[in-house]
Amino acid sequence: MASLRRIAVVGASLAGVRTVRSLRDRGFDGEVVLVGAEKRLPYDRPPLSKELLAGQVSLSDIQLLSDGDVSALNLDLRLGRRARFLDPGRKALELDDSETLHYDALVIATGSAPWMPPGWDRFEGVHLLRTADDALALRSAFQGSPRVAVVGGGFIGCEVASTARRLGCEVVLIEPYPAPMARVLGPEIAHGLAGIPLDAGVRLHCGTAVEGFDGGQRVERVRLQDGGVIDADVVVVGIGARPVTDWLSGSGVSVADGVLCDERCATSVTGVYAAGDVARWFNPLFGQAMRIEHWANASEQGAFVARAIIEGPDSGGFSSVPYAWSDQHGAKIQTAGVLQPADRVRIVEGTVEERRFVALYEREERLTGVVSVNSPRGMLTYRRLLAQRGSRGVRADDQVEPGVEPSPSA
Numbered sequence: 063m064a065s066l067r068r069i070a071v072v073g074a075s076l077a078g079v080r081t082v083r084s085l086r087d088r089g090f091d092g093e094v095v096l097v098g099a100e101k102r103l104p105y106d107r108p109p110l111s112k113e114l115l116a117g118q119v120s121l122s123d124i125q126l127l128s129d130g131d132v133s134a135l136n137l138d139l140r141l142g143r144r145a146r147f148l149d150p151g152r153k154a155l156e157l158d159d160s161e162t163l164h165y166d167a168l169v170i171a172t173g174s175a176p177w178m179p180p181g182w183d184r185f186e187g188v189h190l191l192r193t194a195d196d197a198l199a200l201r202s203a204f205q206g207s208p209r210v211a212v213v214g215g216g217f218i219g220c221e222v223a224s225t226a227r228r229l230g231c232e233v234v235l236i237e238p239y240p241a242p243m244a245r246v247l248g249p250e251i252a253h254g255l256a257g258i259p260l261d262a263g264v265r266l267h268c269g270t271a272v273e274g275f276d277g278g279q280r281v282e283r284v285r286l287q288d289g290g291v292i293d294a295d296v297v298v299v300g301i302g303a304r305p306v307t308d309w310l311s312g313s314g315v316s317v318a319d320g321v322l323c324d325e326r327c328a329t330s331v332t333g334v335y336a337a338g339d340v341a342r343w344f345n346p347l348f349g350q351a352m353r354i355e356h357w358a359n360a361s362e363q364g365a366f367v368a369r370a371i372i373e374g375p376d377s378g379g380f381s382s383v384p385y386a387w388s389d390q391h392g393a394k395i396q397t398a399g400v401l402q403p404a405d406r407v408r409i410v411e412g413t414v415e416e417r418r419f420v421a422l423y424e425r426e427e428r429l430t431g432v433v434s435v436n437s438p439r440g441m442l443t444y445r446r447l448l449a450q451r452g453s454r455g456v457r458a459d460d461q462v463e464p465g466v467e468p469s470p471s472a
């Protein structure tokens with residue numbers, strides 16, 4: 063640590079903020095520069111599709127850093143500034159206003175950005191949801207109870223549909239898989255859960271994809287590949303995100319659907335680390351490389367990277383059980399582990415009909431993942447089991463060893 067005078071963190075959001083807090087918690091008293099492309103103080107994203115979109119909380123309620131924190135942490139915070147080039151040979155980071163920052167260690171925490179096919183944004187009324195500004199724009203678009211088409215039935219699309227219904231909008235959800243969330247949860251559980259949006263009044267169009275939109279300046283209709291047409295005043299596109307790595311081109315940092323990292327979250331370039339949605343790291347617990355676009359991972363990995371920088375190889379690897387939650391129409395859906403559609407699914411607590419259950423995903427008698435609905439205690443038990451041995455194999459009826467705790471999250 064003696065030779066570390068300045069640590070630069072690129073991406074002022076969850077993973078980046080957790081890194082800088084953890085650096086200070088661990089006693090690093092050198093310079094910490096946090097560079098963020100957004101102009102706002104860092105904030106939490108999960109409420110953007112839920113409470114903030116519904117108007118139940120304000121932006122100040124979801125801030126990850128206050129002005130007071132910035133002073134207390136002695137941060138050199140550069141907001142509204144985008145990193146545009148990394149030159150590891152000179153340990154130099156170039157920003158979009160041409161300023162060059164030198165660093166001794168650097169953390170890439172540039173997250174992921176939602177994707178939309180070319181031309182779809184030609185129409186007014188077509189929205190993406192990633193930033194606070196996106197959420198505020200969508201909130202005003204939902205005023206007056208418009209007809210809303212949500213394209214994509216992943217977690218974010220389903221949450222937007224839920225909030226839009228709650229605000230009194232007419233909502234249609236379009237998903238190419240046979241049921242919302244089927245890509246992640248597999249067909250069996252996803253079919254069982256389709257009643258949740260249906261009972262809330264969401265119309266589902268599953269098994270077909272969107273071909274394009276029609277309208278004048280504003281969007282008026284969504285054309286489906288099965289020939290269907292849906293009238294819509296507002297369209298929300300939630301069909302996936304891509305890691306933000308374009309600015310690393312030419313830097314020598316290896317990228318392949320994310321920044322490639324070893325188990326310590328170190329990249330192919332000495333002194334450069336990655337954390338959060340952007341990082342594809344080797345998870346020793348599961349014996350495989352993975353990139354995870356969920357809150358708990360960004361939070362834990364951000365904190366770990368600070369440790370990896372300060373402790374060096376003594377830090378060990380970042381072992382983590384992938385975990386996510388989603389709130390839809392009053393139901394809390396949680397997933398943990400590595401779910402595969404081909405896994406055998408076994409309900410061990412509650413029933414799908416009563417919308418309170420725990421489902422285990424198993425391969426060759428080994429537990430690979432767990433999905434729960436309105437059963438946080440059941441989820442915690444199996445998360446602990448997965449944290450114990452990951453892919454080395456745990457059976458669902460194994461006992462949790464004392465002291466095994468997945469990190470706290472919502």
Ligand SMILES: Cc1cc2nc3c(=O)[nH]c(=O)nc-3n(C[C@H](O)[C@H](O)[C@H](O)COP(=O)(O)OP(=O)(O)OC[C@H]3O[C@@H](n4cnc5c(N)ncnc54)[C@H](O)[C@@H]3O)c2cc1C
Binds near residue numbers: 098107143338354
């Ligand atoms: C609407 C929404 C709802 C969600 N809900 C849930 C949920 O319920 N449960 C759950 O588990 N997860 C949820 N997530 C996912 C979770 O929020 C993300 O996994 C988490 O935000 C990832 O944090 P991150 O810091 O890695 O990346 P991000 O939050 O994407 O932040 C990256 C930051 O880097 C900045 N940046 C990018 N390029 C540059 C550059 N070149 N220079 C400087 N800055 C740059 C970006 O502007 C951004 O501010 C949700 C996400 C969204 C969008």
